[in-house]
Amino acid sequence: MAKTLILLWVFLLFLLNQVKSQIDELFFDAGDDGAASIIRLNGAAQIQKNGILRLTNHTSRLLGQAFYSSGIQFQDSTDDKVSSFSTVFAFAIVPEYPKLGGHGFAFTISPSRELHGTLPSQYLGILNSSNVGNFSNHIFAVEFDTVQDYEFGDINDNHVGINFNSLVSNKSVPTAYFTTNSIKQDLDLKSGKVIQAWIDYDSSKKQLDVKLSPTSTKPNSSILTYEVDLSPIFQKYMYVGFSASTGLLASSHYIMGWSFKVNGEAKSLDLDSLPSLPGPKRNHHTPLILGVTLSAVLIMFLLFGIAIYLIRKIKNADVTEAWELDIGPHRFSYKDLNQATSGFKDEQLLGFGGFGRVYKGILPNSNTQVAVKRISHESKQGLREFASEIASIGRLRHRNLVQLLGWCRRLGDLLLVYDFMPNGSLDKYLFDEPKTILTWKQRFKIINGVASGLLYLHEEWEQKVIHRDIKAGNVLLDTELNGRLGDFGLAKLYEHGSNPSTTRVVGTLGYLAPELTRIGKPTTSSDVFAFGALLLEVVCGRRPIEHKALPEELILVDWVWKKMEIWCHFKRC
Structure with a gap:
């Protein structure tokens, strides 16, 4: 039997x-x-x-x-x-x-x-x-x-x-x-x-x-x-x-x-x-039994201790809001992320991203290196951008986009966890006498990768994603120097074929398309304009706005355009 x-x-x-x-x-x-x-x-x-x-x-x-x-x-x-x-x-x-x-x-x-x-x-x-x-x-x-x-x-x-x-x-x-x-x-x-x-x-x-x-x-x-x-x-x-x-x-x-x-x-x-599947794990709580013979003093101390515990528990608790239910549950606890970044010490700081600081961390259970973006949302603006970044990049999957691994919220802290990019951002290889000079082959590979990711956002995903902040600082490099587009805090999602609505003008000076200041409607064309400015950065090795340059050379796009006009006039094209 x-x-x-x-x-x-x-x-x-x-x-x-x-x-x-x-x-x-x-x-x-x-x-x-x-x-x-x-x-x-x-x-x-x-x-x-x-x-x-x-x-x-x-x-x-x-x-x-x-x-x-x-x-x-x-x-x-x-x-x-x-x-x-x-x-x-x-x-x-x-x-x-x-x-x-x-x-x-x-x-x-x-x-x-x-x-x-x-x-x-x-x-x-x-x-x-x-x-x-x-x-x-x-x-x-x-x-x-x-x-x-x-x-x-x-x-x-x-x-x-x-x-x-x-x-x-x-x-x-x-x-x-x-x-x-x-x-x-x-x-x-x-x-x-x-x-x-x-x-x-x-x-x-x-x-x-x-x-x-x-x-x-x-x-x-x-x-x-x-x-x-x-x-x-x-x-x-x-x-x-x-x-x-x-x-x-x-x-x-x-x-x-x-x-x-x-x-x-x-x-x-x-x-x-066939054998049965294992049942769900059950949480067994030991009931708190209060003896009727406890003196009034002991009860007061007990209640006081419970109050202190609850205050600390609420302070450190992860918070779930209605908008998170449409995206999914938390992927990380605040305790794990705090431990991964050694308490968000300055020694772990990688840099500043849109609406927050970015820290290097090592997840305690898997020893996986990650980048943790910590956002302060004292204003409602920060919370909206946080939700936007999860809603957009959280469902995007492309080899030239920085992968979002998870998120967490605890009272005043909003946290996003990404794949760690060991070679940092592209701007460190272009400006201020970089330690490593990229070859033309490497530059082309990076630009080609960013273009592939941008095409996916604009045409190949289920919705049209307009990044609105394409720049060298938001292009991250993996171990093989592949370019990956990150920081989707300003991204907007639209249905294909729809007309983008007018919104406030955001982005970085030097990358903003001229029509944005007039109509205030972000489009795929405004993203392409910013990508063009990024392309000039990679080729020229200078920022889109160089404050130390001569007045006629202040804005990179205008300067290159004037040079092209002179060349065309000389060649009578």
Whole structure:
């Protein structure tokens, strides 16, 4: 009886062998560490005591991988044709915060069981920024994604996609399933409920089918069908398994059971016989019992102590306001950020950003270097800019934008946490006799990166983002001197095709487009004007307004324009 209870979770794997074996399917006892002996775990992946495979937990920017330890032969030695295969697995995604996924997982077939150098977040632990899209990857994946990443053209934050060598899906659909009556029903990957998936490849038809259901019965209709020849993608021997990751927000990704077979149909799983997911953690509070025999003096001291404690607790508490509910919960506590920056000491000060100071910090739990922007919001102006920066850059994802990692608010402190840029801002490499002189190749690379990020803001994101403060001081450089645009405190968001409204003129002198002072409407053109001034800075190595220059050379843009007019007159152009 005890043995039967242990065998709740079974891995069903068929190995295609050159030697004719009488065993078609192998069964493994997860409770007796059988699964641990045949599954290669990487990253945060672990097999729990009840036999459930947990790929990730509620930790940000985490990845976990689990592959069958032996390679499986998918191609015959005399033929490059890929064999048919079938897999069934039951999974559950439990987000840290309801309705906020992070990030997703993928059933993966790879030439290696150890995917070195891969990244979490939108890369799902499968690829990284340098090899994404390469034909040499030989990666096949069916992704179950709970975050809409615009860099890879995701259709929504609840979809299933088929991917080859890239995170840009060759085909994807919103997550759903068909009932026994062929009625299509929506399905939420982030529901925390167990879902069963069937992935079948027919080599004769060259057709891939994906089916989903919250029940133990395999649907008749596929939610996703794609005609493809996998021969160019697969090698003779490949490894099968799963990869998952978390990003700014986190989810626990569970595999409850798994069946795989080559040249045959994998067995469906009985969801009722699978182990249960761990329940939510409960906070147990020890009740405060007051003895009726306490003297009046002791009660007064007790009440006084409680009052002092509550005052300190309220003073140091993180504050949640209505606008934050539309963005998401806090990602950092004030205590962690205070510890990371050594109490916001001047020794940790990196510089001054829009509406605040920026400090270098090291997060206590992960030892990750970050930049913490501390904003004083004594006025309502500061709070609005703080919310604007979260609302805009908090959902933006591009390699040439500084990534916002999280935020925190505590009474008079507003805090934004960013990726740390070790090479600082671009202006330090242009003015005041810099220690390092950038080569023309490096300058072009930086400008090209900023232009790519600006194009994403203006044209490629779901809304039009006007930065309004493009300058050398807001261009940060990473370890490889790639230019990343940061400081979105003045950013404005508009729907594509809408007419920007008139607002107060903000920005930095020397970068302001002439029409801004007349009409007061920020546009993509005013951003492009500021980018042009930045381009002149990089080429000339001088500030847009140089107070020590001659009057006719005071404003860089005007000075260059006059020089061009003289040159054109001389050349009669």
